[in-house]
Amino acid sequence: MDRRQFLKFGSFITVSVASGAGLSACGGSSSGAAGSDLPAASGAWKFPQSVATGDPRPDSILLWTRAVPAAADNVAAVTSGADSSIRLVVTSVDNSAALGSNAALNGATVADVRLPLQAQYDNTVRHKLTGLTAATTYYYQFVAGDNRSNVGRFKTAPAADADVSQLQFVYMTCQDWSVNHWGAMSSIAAENLDFIVHLGDYIYETVGEDFQLGAVESRHDALVLPDGVFKNGTSGAKYANSLADYRYLYKKYRTDTRLQALHERFAFIAIWDDHEFTDDAWQDAQTYDGSFNADGSDLHQTSRRRNANQAWFEFMPADVSFDAANASFQNIKIYRDFQFGKLMQLVMTDERLYRSDHVIPESSINPATGKPLGRIGSRYLVPQDLFDSVEAQKMAGAKTIGLDPLTTATILGNTQRQWWMDKMKSATSTWKLWGNEVSLLRMGLNGTDAIATLLALNAVTTLATSVGTTAAAAGGNFAVAGAIVAAVTAGASAAVAQAGAGAIAAAAASGGTSGAMATAGMKAGLTAAQASIAVATYGKTIFTGPTTPAQQAAAAAQTIAFGYIKPDVQANKAESVFVAASGKKDALSAFFTRFLLNCDQWDGYNTERKTLMAHLKTNNIGNVVAITGDIHSFFAGTVNDDFDATGGGTPVMVDLVSAGISSDSFFSYLRDAASSLGDIATLVSYPLAVPVTGLGTINLNFNLLDYTMGKAAPTVASLLEQTRVQLRGGLAAKGVPEAQLDATVSAVLAGLQANSDFNTSLLALAQQLSALGNNQWLKHLNTDAQGYTLVTLTAGKMTAQFKQVNKLVGTSAPATVIARTTTATVAAGSPVVTIS
Known part of the structure; x- marks a missing residue:
């Protein structure tokens, strides 16, 4: 952080240079307040959220804590009391035996500084320590009055030109307090790591949402927002709105000793996703179903977004810039990159603060209901043809008024996108890793094929019963019975089907080929299509060797279902006789198309994704891997230059998606x-x-x-x-x-x-x-x-x-x-x- 920024942000952000002797925090503010100018905290204190570090670089680290009087509530807001100062002590001497305890730190110090503790920042402390040695493990501790914090540890990054043989780290995401458990954190704490990457959803802004009502471990009690706003009406789920609400969530989440243990042991490199502000956020817009302006547009909440930004800045140990004097919601910049020797460059992006609205807005009117579309059809299960059309229209509109066409269809924003391209192109490390909030992988669904498969599957039991009944009437001949039922399913009358099946059987008995069998069936009155499925069913039963009557009936039924019913539905869609026969034509008709499952992720910003992949491909930028969160699943796959091209395009990079810590x-x-x-x-x-x-x-x-x-x-x-x-x-x-x-x-x-x-x-x-x-x-x-x-x-x-x-x-x-x-x-x- 430069001197100008420090002066702007005042005494909340302090910087010192490591040395063999303790130095006071440098810098000042317009009020002259600095850690060394404030009286030292005295008496009994505690550190209810323990300690944390973040953004390890070869020569610096960002250190964090929160201290309150011992009698204070662990998560209540600090609203009164004189500002004071606390000590930070740092050493490179091995204190691993004391890690996670409040035992006194041993060894010669490289820093011993006084830091300001101020009520206006909820008694949180952020301090950047520079002048450190690359690739070195340090131990640190804060002291307030008569009490010490737990001992923490961090490791600085290797020098940019260092030959690094190996790095080991965990990436994690989506840690909802209100559902399931945080046992994964205990496992992570036992890993041998250089650092941790957190990809967002560190907190969840809602309390009591439907997805938060499942079983949860007893050590996580119910959350109570200080000011929360009801999502709908005057009861049910609430969401964080005020600065006190967002601060409360960070404080409460970090009272869990397992999360504290991670922060005590490893430096974090963190970005946010959506729940640090609001679900599926874009810029300062709320996207909850039913929450729209009178004109149908998304509800923009600049004050709420700014509160979320400030709380994240106060509580996350990230060396980023924040400008409280900036009245817009874009008053913080969290995208940044890290170099780990010649082995890795890590590029961390912000995919919420600058993104444009979802290509198909939730507020779009559904012509079938006359009401806003909501999340289904806009963010989730979006018809791909509709998406492609609207995206093209939006981009054309932007170009018409002289803007970059991607301005209205971007997840990164124009400035950050160019920054990302420049970073990737200039990277000299072997690996280029991308801390990426939402998946780059195409996740599509061919609705026509899916419905055709389901209708075919639903028909199997009925067809098998019919084959069995027909076989009983045909002297137990399941091959002939299968051919009869197949022909009838394909539209033949019972009489023609019987004649055709008999002719097929006779041709087979005389050694005829499948072509000869089909010809015999057609001579008996079957159409080409009827004869084809009848021959296939006959052959499946005769030549593949099912032994029991049930197996023979099942083999015939599956051949008919997937050899005729499925192709018919695929070809004729809603007009297929089998769709009509299901009695669900109206319900199914909307699904005969291709869908994008999740347009809140990169599938919803397809042209920008193609632009990024073209940049990598054109410039021969290899060994690019995205590490991703958000979707509460494990995925691994390739990100292709154009998923819509024949064969799905050419792989350019890899995306590895991690499941959430606890989120459903x-x-x-x-x-x-x-x-x-x-x-x-x-x-x-x-x-x-x-x-x-x-x-x-x-x-x-x-x-x-x-x-x-x-x-x-x-x-x-x-x-x-x-x-x-x-x-x-x-x-x-x-x-x-x-x-x-x-x-x-x-x-x-x-x-x-x-x-x-x-x-x-x-x-x-x-x-x-x-x-x-x-x-x-x-x-x-x-x-x-x-x-x-x-x-x-x-x-x-x-x-x-x-x-x-x-x-x-x-x-x-x-x-x-x-x-x-x-x-x-x-x-x-x-x-x-x-x-x-």
Whole structure:
């Protein structure tokens, strides 16, 4: 921070230079207030949010704490009391034995400075210490009156020209206080790290929202906003609005000793996402459903945005600029970059403060209802043709008035986008990592194929019954029965179908080819299409070897369903006779198109994404990997130059997305949203009743969203493994002690393997959804998970371990935190990710 900035911000931000002897904090303000000018705090004090550091550079660090009198409430606002000063002591001597305790710091100091403690900043302290040695571990402690803070630790970055053999760090995101547990933080604290990257949603601005009403660990009590505003009406969920509200959330979140332990042990490099202000935010606009201006436009809340900015600045240990005198909501700049020797450049972006409105605004009027569209159709499940058209119109409009066409369709804003391009082009490190809030991966859905698959699946049971009944009338000949039912399904009369099936059987008996069989069927009166599906069904039953009557009927039924019904729906869409026969034509007609699942992420700013990828491709900028949060899932895949090109385009970089620490999963959100959509809900979840001896039935919602989005076709074994974490959580909720959970899970899964609903119906459904072929660039996806990601980076490769955590055990975090680890590897020199 330069001298001019320090003078502007006054005594809240202080800077000193490390030395063998203690120095007072340098700088001053117009009022002359500085740490050395204030009386030292005396008496009993405490540090209820402990200590923290951030933004490690080769020669500096940002240190943070909050101190209050010992009798004060831990999270109440500091509204009175004289300003005072506290001490900061820093040493490079190993104090690892004292880490996380308030034992006195030992060893020669490199800094011993007095820092101001002021009520106007809620007694928070931000201090930048410069003059440090690169790649060095330091220990520090604050002292207020008679009391010491816990001992903290940080490691400075290596020098820019240093040869670095390895870096290891965790990136994390989405830590909702109000749901699930923070056990992942205990696991992170035990890792051997150089630093932590936090990608946002450090707090959640809402209290009592629908997605926050699930089970939560008992150590997280209910949040009570000092001033909160009701989201709707005069009851229910509230959202943070005032500076006191946002400060309260940071203070409350950081009273958890597990989060404190992370800050005590590792420097953070943090950015925000949306919930530090408001859900799916853009600039200073609120996007809650039903919250619009009288003219239908989004509700802009400049004061609220500024309050959110200030609280983040006060409580996050980030070396960024903030201008309280700036009356706009863009009074803070958090995008910045970090160099870690020759190995890595880390570019951190802000994808909320400068982004334009969602291409299709939530306030757009739905012609079917005459009311604002809301989130569905604007941010989520957006028809791609509509999106492409509106984006093109907005960009053309911007160009017409002399603006950069991306001005009205940007997630970064024009200035930050150019900064990002310049940073990527000038980077000399082996790896270029991008701290990226929202996923760059295309997440699309072909609605036509999905509905065709669902209708075909729904027909299988009826068709199998019909084949069985027909076979009984045909002397037990399932091949002939299958051909008859196939022809009837394709529109033939019963008499013609019987004649055609008989002719097909006769041709087969004489050794005829499938072509000869079809010709025989047509001579008996079948059309070419009817003969084709009849021959296919006959052949499936005769030549592939099903043995039991049930297997023969099932083989014939699946051949008819996926060989005729599905293609017919794909070709004719809402006009297919099978759509009409379903009785759901009106409900299904809107889904016969391609959809973008989430336009709050980069899919909603497609042209800008293509612009960035073209920049990387044209300038031969390689080894670029985004580390991403937001969507409460694990994903790994390639970011292509143009996802809409034939084959999905050419891979340019990789995106590795981490699940949230505790926030409910993407799957759970879509499961709840789709529950009222009838058959469409099957694209997301499958109700699975699991009998457990002595406990009754555990009802699970099996995650089919992964397969709909592109997960590889499963086996029974992989379905069982996918069920494990949710089943463990279900058993824990039934009261099974944790010591018995894993053995009980294994026993229940062994029984489930023999369950026909599981090994036949669910397996077939998952395989058919996987065969839709959506999003082939996705190499790994787990949309129903909580956890974090551990990165090990060397010159030759980047290894990211997706650490999924187990669910609550009763009202506590599990003792066995990590449920499974999936590894994504990116080798230097190629934008390819492999999974193990």
